[in-house]
Each structure stands twice: as C-alpha cells, then as structure tokens.
Amino acid sequence: MHLPLIISVLQKRHTLRGHDRLLPEQIQRIQHRKLAELRQFAYSRSGFYQQFHKGLFDKPLGELPSLSKSDYLAHFNEISTDSRLRLHALESYMKQMAVDDLYLGRYWLMSTSGSTGKNAVFVYDKTEWAVALASYMCCNDFAGVKTNFFGKTRLAIIGSKTPWHQSARVGHDMAVRTVPRLRLDATDPVRENIDRLNEFQPTVFVTYPSVMEQILEELRLGRVQFKPLAVLLTAEPSSPALRQEMSARWGVEGFDCYGATETGVIAAECAAHKGLHVRDDLLIVENVDEKNQPVPPGELGSKILVTSLFSRTLPLIRYEITDCVRFSRSRCECGRPYGLIEEIQGRRADFLRFPAPDGSRVTVHPNTFKSLLEPEAVEAWQVIQRSDGLHLRLARPRAGFSPDRLETKIQNELARQGSVSQKISIEIMDEIPRGPTGKLLLIVNQNNTSV
Ligand SMILES: [Zn+2]
Numbered sequence: 001m002h003l004p005l006i007i008s009v010l011q012k013r014h015t016l017r018g019h020d021r022l023l024p025e026q027i028q029r030i031q032h033r034k035l036a037e038l039r040q041f042a043y044s045r046s047g048f049y050q051q052f053h054k055g056l057f058d059k060p061l062g063e064l065p066s067l068s069k070s071d072y073l074a075h076f077n078e079i080s081t082d083s084r085l086r087l088h089a090l091e092s093y094m095k096q097m098a099v100d101d102l103y104l105g106r107y108w109l110m111s112t113s114g115s116t117g118k119n120a121v122f123v124y125d126k127t128e129w130a131v132a133l134a135s136y137m138c139c140n141d142f143a144g145v146k147t148n149f150f151g152k153t154r155l156a157i158i159g160s161k162t163p164w165h166q167s168a169r170v171g172h173d174m175a176v177r178t179v180p181r182l183r184l185d186a187t188d189p190v191r192e193n194i195d196r197l198n199e200f201q202p203t204v205f206v207t208y209p210s211v212m213e214q215i216l217e218e219l220r221l222g223r224v225q226f227k228p229l230a231v232l233l234t235a236e237p238s239s240p241a242l243r244q245e246m247s248a249r250w251g252v253e254g255f256d257c258y259g260a261t262e263t264g265v266i267a268a269e270c271a272a273h274k275g276l277h278v279r280d281d282l283l284i285v286e287n288v289d290e291k292n293q294p295v296p297p298g299e300l301g302s303k304i305l306v307t308s309l310f311s312r313t314l315p316l317i318r319y320e321i322t323d324c325v326r327f328s329r330s331r332c333e334c335g336r337p338y339g340l341i342e343e344i345q346g347r348r349a350d351f352l353r354f355p356a357p358d359g360s361r362v363t364v365h366p367n368t369f370k371s372l373l374e375p376e377a378v379e380a381w382q383v384i385q386r387s388d389g390l391h392l393r394l395a396r397p398r399a400g401f402s403p404d405r406l407e408t409k410i411q412n413e414l415a416r417q418g419s420v421s422q423k424i425s426i427e428i429m430d431e432i433p434r435g436p437t438g439k440l441l442l443i444v445n446q447n448n449t450s451v
Pocket residue numbers: 270271272273274277332333334335336
C-alpha cells in the first residue's frame with residue numbers, strides 16, 4: 001500500500017471507531033451536517049444535479065428523486081465533478097487496467113455487473129477510497145478480530161482477482177508487508193483452493209457465502225485442515241443455517257459484511273449476531289417500497305436508496321440498490337449507535353454442480369461464467385442449467401462473436417474444474433426476460449436432479 005494512502009486509511013478508521021461510542025442522536029447530527037455539505041458540493045459542481053434537483057435544493061432528502069443505475073450510467077459525464085472523467089474513455093481504459101493503476105494518476109476505478117447484469121463504472125479519489133478501505137477494516141473491528149501487524153494475523157481471501165473488481169482492489173491496497181496474505185480466486189477449483197488454505201493456515205478468512213458452502217461440503221469429507229478465528233462473509237447475504245453450521249461443525253464464527261462497489265461497506269455484523277450495523281456515519285440508507293415510499297422497521301422493503309455522504313467525484317444521492325432488506329425494530333446489545341439490518345435478500349449467487357468423471361460432483365462458482373460471458377455480451381447474459389446440459393442466453397453479442405469459440409472456452413474451463421463435458425446450446429436474444437421479482441437472474445438452475 002502507498003504510505004500516504006495507509007496513513008489516510010488509518011486516520012479515517014480512527015475517526016470511524018470513535019463513532020462507535022456516540023449516541024444515535026449524535027450520529028444523526030453528523031448525517032445532517034454531511035448531507036448539507038454533499039448537496040452544496042453537488043449543486044455547485046455537478047451539472048446533472050443542478051438540473052435533477054432543480055427547484056428542490058431546500059427540500060428534505062425524502063422529497064428528492066432517486067437515481068437508478070441506468071440513470072447513473074446515462075448521465076455519468078454530467079454527474080461527474082471532474083470534466084476529465086468520461087464514461088467511454090474509462091471503459092476502454094479498464095479493459096487494459098492493472099490492479100495498481102490509477103487513472104490520471106489519481107483515480108481508483110472499479111466496475112461491477114451486479115445483479116442487473118449491466119456493467120457500471122465507479123470512481124474514487126484518494127480521500128474517498130481511504131474512507132471505503134477504512135469501512136472494510138472496521139468490519140474486522142465489528143467482528144472482534146484484531147489485526148496483529150507482526151506475523152500473528154494471517155489473512156486469506158477467496159474472491160475475485162479481476163483487476164476492476166472491488167475485492168481485488170481492496171485486497172491489493174490493504175496489503176501490508178508484515179501481514180502474510182493469500183489471495184485466491186473463487187473461480188478456481190475448490191479443492192485446489194483448500195489445499196492452499198491448508199498449507200497457509202489463515203487466522204482470518206474472507207470469502208463469499210457460496211464459496212463457504214463449498215468449503216463446508218469439503219469439511220464434511222474431511223479435507224479441510226485449517227480453522228481461522230473468524231470468517232468474514234461478503235458480497236452475498238449468508239443464511240443463518242450456513243453460519244450455524246459453521247459454528248456447530250467447524251467451531252468458527254461467520255460475520256456478514258454487506259458492501260457495494262458504489263459505496264464501500266453498507267453494514268456489518270458485530271459479535272452479538274443480532275443483525276448488521278448500518279454505516280450511518282458514512283451513508284444514509286433509506287428502506288423503500290417499489291414507489292419509493294418509506295418501509296418501517298420490521299418490514300421487508302423492495303430496494304434501498306443510498307446517499308453516500310463522502311462521495312464527491314460522482315456524488316450519489318438516493319442511489320437505488322435493488323436489494324430487499326428488513327431493518328430491525330430493536331437496537332443491538334453491543335451499544336453501537338447505528339441502525340440494524342436483520343435480513344437481506346437478493347444477490348444470492350447460485351453456483352452450479354456438475355458430474356465429475358469419478359462419479360462425485362464439482363461445484364462451479366458463478367464468477368466462472370461471469371468472466372467467460374461478460375467479454376462476449378454487450379448487454380447481459382444468463383446461464384440455465386437443465387438436465388440435458390447448459391443453455392446460454394446472450395443479449396447483443398459483441399462484433400466477431402463466435403459460438404464455437406465460446407463453447408470451447410466453456411468446455412475447457414469446466415474440464416479444468418474437474419467436470420465432465422456438457423452439452424451446450426447458445427441462444428442470441430435482444431433482451432433477456434427478467435425473473436418474477438423484476439431482476440435479471442444470471443444463473444438459473446432447472447436441473448432438479450443435481451441439487
Ligand atoms: Zn452490535
């Protein structure tokens with residue numbers, strides 16, 4: 001990590017830790033002040049917000065229009081407060097980008113396809129990125145995991161190693177020479193990853209719940225010979241059953257950390273396991289229904305509207321994230337002054353199972369398909385597993401797309417992960433039909449015999 005960045009991250013983390021001891025009213029005052037600063041900045045520097053909030057500059061937050069991801073992309077250049085940031089140029093740059101590249105020497109770029117299947121680019125300057133990194137460090141604090149910088153902490157991450165993925169950038173920038181660290185890719189065969197973890201013996205382990213389910217399967221087979229102090233579960237909500245099984249069978253506690261590429265950490269679980277504490281000191285998170293009407297604690301909303309109080313490069317005010325969450329009616333016994341989310345639905349990354357030549361089954365993470373299909377489809381993709389093989393849907397493939405080449409790539413990758421060859425069919429569509437909740441399902445399992 002660059003020295004100025006680490007100093008900035010540690011300062012921000014110190015400030016965030018101080019907020020844990022405040023009263024809820026004091027956090028509200030911080031929100032109020034930071035929101036006024038954000039709006040003032042956006043109205044003076046962003047041509048988009050000058051129009052989007054025209055006539056509403058003095059209205060409360062709840063009366064402002066929400067910003068969808070497609071609005072964000074359509075108006076990216078006008079939302080930006082730096083006229084050098086142009087979406088098309090950023091997209092081209094990211095295709096060649098290495099994990100430590102800074103755009104114009106000062107911007108951290110990252111992208112996500114998220115649950116809607118559409119790529120979006122997000123930009124952080126040094127101050128914003130230091131806040132986001134500090135928010136990730138605080139997930140360890142919430143879980144009661146102390147980082148020892150002199151060899152006792154051994155950190156292992158199974159996530160994405162794609163350079164534009166936030167987990168890759170967090171993993172890279174949080175690297176401290178004195179903390180041994182192992183970064184593995186979720187798309188590699190689970191048994192290879194477990195061999196490397198058994199050798200590395202991590203004390204802190206960060207991964208996706210869907211990967212953790214694969215690891216629990218291997219635990220049942222006696223292949224797992226490492227036992228961290230804690231596991232941080234990111235990117236997808238975990239089920240209570242998963243965490244119960246982790247502690248009952250493995251003796252390891254799991255902690256949910258709910259973040260988004262757009263905002264950094266949104267909420268994280270503490271040792272009381274009563275829900276996830278919302279980062280009310282960095283964000284304003286509104287739980288709303290389809291019509292943007294507030295949803296009270298105890299009820300499940302349709303989406304959240306997130307205002308990122310520290311965003312300046314591309315201010316995010318009432319930005320829509322289509323996860324369904326339920327806020328808790330009660331406060332947590334740990335005494336932290338933040339609101340609590342007790343349930344998150346959505347973002348569930350289903351992995352697929354395929355037969356292996358020896359009659360056992362291999363599980364393949366959805367990121368495998370993401371990395372194979374995203375370079376081919378301009379708009380969106382979907383993988384459907386049926387009893388007779390895989391059916392792929394691609395919306396608007398790129399020029400020069402070759403179905404034969406894609407099929408070969410997929411067969412090679414499945415073979416590498418230990419699966420027998422699959423029958424593959426490819427369907428080209430203008431638009432992929434959405435699932436019952438309106439979301440585009442990236443992975444659909446219609447193969448009842450394999451689950
Ligand atoms: Zn708590």
